[in-house]
Amino acid sequence: xxxxxxxxxxxxxxxxxxxxxxxxxxxxxxxxxxxxxxxxxxxxxxxxxxxxxxxxxxxxxxxxxxxxxxxxxxxxxxxxxxxxxxxxxxxxxxxxxxxxxxxxxxxxxxxxxxxxxxxxxxxxxxxxxxxxxxxxxxxxxxxxxxxxxxxxxxxxxxxxxxxxxxxxxxxxxxxxxxxxxxxxxxxxxxxxxxxxxxxxxxxxxxxxxxxxxxxxxxxxxxxxxxxxxxxxxxxxxxxxxxxxxxxxxxxxxxxxxxxxxxxxxxxxxxxxxxxxxxxxxxxxxxxxxxxxxxxxxxxxxxxxxxxxxxxxxxxxxxxxxxxxxxxxxxxxxxxxxxxxxxxxxxxxxxxxxxxxxxxxxxxxxxxxxxxxxxxxxxxxxxxxxxxxxxxxxxxxxxxxxxxxxxxxxxxxxxxxxxxxxxxxxxxxxxxxxxxxxxxxxxxxxxxxxxxxxxxxxxxxxxxxxxxxxxxxxxxxxxxxxxxxxxxxxxxxxxxxxxxxxxxxxxxxxxxxxxxxxxxxxxxxxxxxxxx
Amino acid sequence: xxxxxxxxxxxxxxxxxxxxxxxxxxxxxxxxxxxxxxxxxxxxxxxxxxxxxxxxxxxxxxxxxxxxxxxxxxxxxxxxxxxxxxxxxxxxxxxxxxxxxxxxxxxxxxxxxxxxxxxxxxxxxxxxxxxxxxxxxxxxxxxxxxxxxxxxxxxxxxxxxxxxxxxxxxxxxxx
Ligand code: SF4
Ligand code: FES
Ligand code: FES
Numbered sequence: 076x077x078x079x080x081x082x083x084x085x086x087x088x089x090x091x092x093x094x095x096x097x098x099x100x101x102x103x104x105x106x107x108x109x110x111x112x113x114x115x116x117x118x119x120x121x122x123x124x125x126x127x128x129x130x131x132x133x134x135x136x137x138x139x140x141x142x143x144x145x146x147x148x149x150x151x152x153x154x155x156x157x158x159x160x161x162x163x164x165x166x167x168x169x170x171x172x173x174x175x176x177x178x179x180x181x182x183x184x185x186x187x188x189x190x191x192x193x194x195x196x197x198x199x200x201x202x203x204x205x206x207x208x209x210x211x212x213x214x215x216x217x218x219x220x221x222x223x224x225x226x227x228x229x230x231x232x233x234x235x236x237x238x239x240x241x242x243x244x245x246x247x248x249x250x251x252x253x254x255x256x257x258x259x260x261x262x263x264x265x266x267x268x269x270x271x272x273x274x275x276x277x278x279x280x281x282x283x284x285x286x287x288x289x290x291x292x293x294x295x296x297x298x299x300x301x302x303x304x305x306x307x308x309x310x311x312x313x314x315x316x317x318x319x320x321x322x323x324x325x326x327x328x329x330x331x332x333x334x335x336x337x338x339x340x341x342x343x344x345x346x347x348x349x350x351x352x353x354x355x356x357x358x359x360x361x362x363x364x365x366x367x368x369x370x371x372x373x374x375x376x377x378x379x380x381x382x383x384x385x386x387x388x389x390x391x392x393x394x395x396x397x398x399x400x401x402x403x404x405x406x407x408x409x410x411x412x413x414x415x416x417x418x419x420x421x422x423x424x425x426x427x428x429x430x431x432x433x434x435x436x437x438x439x440x441x442x443x444x445x446x447x448x449x450x451x452x453x454x455x456x457x458x459x460x461x462x463x464x465x466x467x468x469x470x471x472x473x474x475x476x477x478x479x480x481x482x483x484x485x486x487x488x489x490x491x492x493x494x495x496x497x498x499x500x501x502x503x504x505x506x507x508x509x510x511x512x513x514x515x516x517x518x519x520x521x522x523x524x525x526x527x528x529x530x531x532x533x534x535x536x537x538x539x540x541x542x543x544x545x546x547x548x549x550x551x552x553x554x555x556x557x558x559x560x561x562x563x564x565x566x567x568x569x570x571x572x573x574x575x576x577x578x579x580x581x582x583x584x585x586x587x588x589x590x591x592x593x594x595x596x597x598x599x600x601x602x603x604x605x606x
Numbered sequence: 607x608x609x610x611x612x613x614x615x616x617x618x619x620x621x622x623x624x625x626x627x628x629x630x631x632x633x634x635x636x637x638x639x640x641x642x643x644x645x646x647x648x649x650x651x652x653x654x655x656x657x658x659x660x661x662x663x664x665x666x667x668x669x670x671x672x673x674x675x676x677x678x679x680x681x682x683x684x685x686x687x688x689x690x691x692x693x694x695x696x697x698x699x700x701x702x703x704x705x706x707x708x709x710x711x712x713x714x715x716x717x718x719x720x721x722x723x724x725x726x727x728x729x730x731x732x733x734x735x736x737x738x739x740x741x742x743x744x745x746x747x748x749x750x751x752x753x754x755x756x757x758x759x760x761x762x763x764x765x766x767x768x769x770x771x772x773x774x775x776x777x778x779x780x781x
Contacts, residue, residue: 237678244676249685260677261663 079145094136094147095123105149106159106188108166108278109230110137113334113429114239120230122162122188126152133158159192164199169206169253170279171225179280181293185228208256216257217265219339220274220282224256227281233257233273240336240427241269257281271343272336275326284323286343291315291322299538300327300592302525304393304518305341306424306436307443309527312337314348314519319539321348321519330429332527338424350501351545352514366544369554376496376511377558383469383494386412387462390451391477392440394548395523396532397572399442399449400580401552402473404564412471416446417459417478437528445526448582456480463489471496473548474515475503498548515548516541523549523569524591532583534591608775609759611697614659623668629657633672643673647683651690660691688742696731696738698776701755704728704741707748712765716752717741719766723773736777 078087079097086101093116098105108120116138123136128146133155136147149155166185174180211224234246234257245267248255259265267273274282298313303324310333312324324345326337355372358364367375380386388406390399399416407414421439428434437443446453454462459480463470470490475481475497481490482504490505497509506512520541524534541547546554549569556564566572576583625633633650640646650673654665661684663677670677684690691699700720704713720739721727728741747753750762754769761772 234682238676244679247678247682249681251686258678258681260666260681 077141077143077145079141079143079147081147082149082151088141090140092141094125094134094139094141097141098136098147098149103149105136106184106192107137108184108188108228109232111232111235111276113336114232114235114276117231117235120162120166120228122159122166122192124155124158124162125149126155156192159188163189163193166228168199168201169225170228171205171207173226177223177226177280178283178288179226179277179293183280184278206253211256215285216259216282217267217270219271219285219343220265221285221288222257223281223283225281226279227257228279229255230278232276232278233282236269236273236276237267240272240334241267243267246273268340269336269338271339272326275335286346287323291317296322297538298325299519299536301518301535301538302441302527302533303337303341303344304441305338305344305439306421307438307440307528308332308424308426308434308436309441309525309529309531309533310337310341310426311533312341314345314538316519316538319542321345321517321538328429331531332428332434332529333426334429336426338426340422340424347501348517348519351516351520351542352498352500353502353506353512355514355544356506356509356512358508358510358512369544372511372513373551373554373558376513377555379469379494379496379511380406380410380471380555381559383410383412383467385467386410386469386471387465387467388412388414388471389459389462389473389477389481390414390416390446391474392416392418392438392443392446393474393476394442394445395521395535395569396442396445396449396526396576396583397523397569398473398548398552399446399451400576401549401556401564401572403449403451405552405556405559405561406471409559409561413462413465413467414452415454415459415462416443416451417455417480418443418446418453419456419478434529441527442525444528444530445524445532448526448530449580450582460485466493468493469496470494471498472505472509473498475499475505476501481505498551513551514545515551516545520545521547521549521569524573524588532586532591534588536592608779609698609756611776611779612659612695612699612757613697614691614694615662617662617694620658620662620664623658623662623664625668625672629653644675647673647675647680651680651684655690660694662692688740696735698736698756699738699740701740701742701745702728703743703745703747703751703753703755705744705748707744708752711751713752715766716754716764716769719769723770737773 084101124133126148208224296315303310311327311329424436496511500515522537731738
């Protein structure tokens with residue numbers, strides 16, 4: 076393992092580590108544009124120049140592997156500072172410098188390094204007018220990505236992403252040198268299933284996202300670690316939010332699962348987190364409806380549940396491990412109801428991890444494996460239909476989005492027989508006739524764990540408190556537990572539920588809540604969007 | 607012997623390109639010279655330009671499919687080189703070198719003369735589709751500047767009179 080010194084700090088790194096990563100480990104940030112930890116190294120931008128003792132020329136840190144005994148100077152070298160200033164001037168020579176109206180501002184590497192390497196002192200020797208790309212200042216490249224070619228610094232990250240990661244090779248430079256611009260073949264839409272990642276890796280505002288641009292300034296956003304709810308792969312992501320509104324998902328680094336990527340499908344589920352259930356509603360036999368206060372609702376629910384002679388419960392593989400555990404304990408264990416968890420494969424999704432291996436989804440849910448681990452009765456569509464055909468005087472739906480079958484005519488007919496209680500995060504056909512509808516706060520307000528397709532138990536955090544009237548499902552369950560006199564389950568936090576599972580469930584034994592995040596150990600976090 | 611004119615296939619013909627047996631066998635032969643198909647991209651493109659006169663999007667797609675590349679990748683390479691025509695070229699493409707040696711030896715004069723005689727400048731073509739002028743960088747023949755490359759042939763040590771003779775000859779060459 077080579078041991079080297081960077082700006083006077085000694086650091087030991089794995090064989091093959093480049094100087095940018097070695098410096099990162101030593102707590103020193105070497106600037107870079109074209110380098111990306113999960114893309115090939117091309118050495119195009121030259122901002123990462125460093126001085127290496129014994130070598131007359133400055134070297135680019137991204138393409139220089141650390142060697143034993145190397146003495147590297149970055150910030151402490153005046154030659155390096157001068158060279159980087161010159162590179163910055165060069166990169167900015169044709170840049171529009173339109174930061175005030177550019178949506179990348181605040182998370183732009185060009186802006187950051189301009190401040191760092193030029194000390195905010197911008198000067199240029201250019202007397203010519205700037206090169207521009209008329210017609211390419213606001214072009215929709217595909218369904219999600221908007222291009223402003225004037226801002227491009229020709230780092231080729233976006234191109235390499237489509238070549239090396241998504242493997243569609245849809246992007247290319249057209250023309251060369253000063254005139255080169257990013258394009259797709261023959262003007263076809265950039266419909267790569269990972270297209271939004273091209274905007275992520277773009278270090279500047281040349282590629283931005285149609286869905287996010289101009290909705291919120293980057294510096295206003297807070298980021299909360301969470302897990303993608305889109306499928307069983309369990310990609311790690313940040314919920315970026317401000318004043319209780321979710322604006323976007325951004326990838327959260329996890330080399331084993333999603334490196335620094337998200338698929339477009341999962342990424343654009345972000346918007347759905349802004350629904351926190353229909354208003355809690357009680358609908359009487361005569362069709363009249365009302366919204367009783369919370370305590371009253373919980374009390375009435377408990378009474379209905381206890382009074383039911385035959386109780387059946389449709390759980391959901393979209394619920395957290397903690398919620399599934401509580402559901403099992405309360406509805407099946409204590410109330411002796413019959414409980415099934417529908418699982419469906421959905422559209423096949425895939426993701427490439429940090430080692431270049433494609434992972435495939437097995438289910439359309441983030442937590443089907445959690446349901447399996449808890450020994451729940453998993454049913455497919457026909458199993459679910461059979462379940463609903465059976466007679467029961469009370470049906471509880473823990474999530475009407477558990478299976479698309481639940482929105483079909485047949486299911487709705489079956490659910491109209493007898494009473495239905497529904498917990499729902501979004502408006503759904505069932506809510507229109509259910510006896511009770513309880514609003515469920517979205518994943519953005521939830522805390523807990525999901526078990527991924529590869530059986531990793533991963534934790535997600537709550538971004539903000541739910542709006543009035545909506546509660547995360549686990550909280551509905553603990554309130555019910557208290558009302559039903561189940562003191563053991565009437566705990567205060569998802570973490571408490573998790574502790575119960577660890578002590579009681581063989582499949583969760585030995586797990587520690589604190590270690591399930593991944594977010595505490597993340598080395599790229601200061602640089603939140605990895606470019 | 608004078609330079610042969612380019613026969614540019616019309617865009618309709620190149621909308622969808624399927625290589626015939628002759629092209630196929632030439633491509634297969636080219637591939638034997640390289641360790642990976644991608645490395646044969648430039649020679650295959652040259653072959654196509656010879657055959658079709660220019661590299662239409664349909665040609666790029668066919669080449670991409672044949673070499674296992676994406677069409678965008680091929681487009682990137684084609685547009686990188688000014689020597690590949692991405693629109694149907696005139697019958698004679700006059701590549702006038704404008705770099706230093708030629709510039710001091712009279713490239714400007716040649717361009718002025720072309721403008722006078724043909725009524726066009728760099729980037730333009732005559733309405734009858736006979737001539738097209740492209741200003742290019744050093745053709746590597748500085749010793750015999752000024753130089754004009756016509757299609758694949760070099761014409762060196764030119765002056766307006768020689769250029770006139772050349773243009774007459776080319777225009778007469780017809781088909
Ligand atoms: S569009 Fe962005 S990522 Fe692509 S080359 Fe330009 S600056 Fe780099
Ligand atoms: S980061 Fe090293 S040359 Fe671009
Ligand atoms: S400058 Fe014209 S051939 Fe070299």
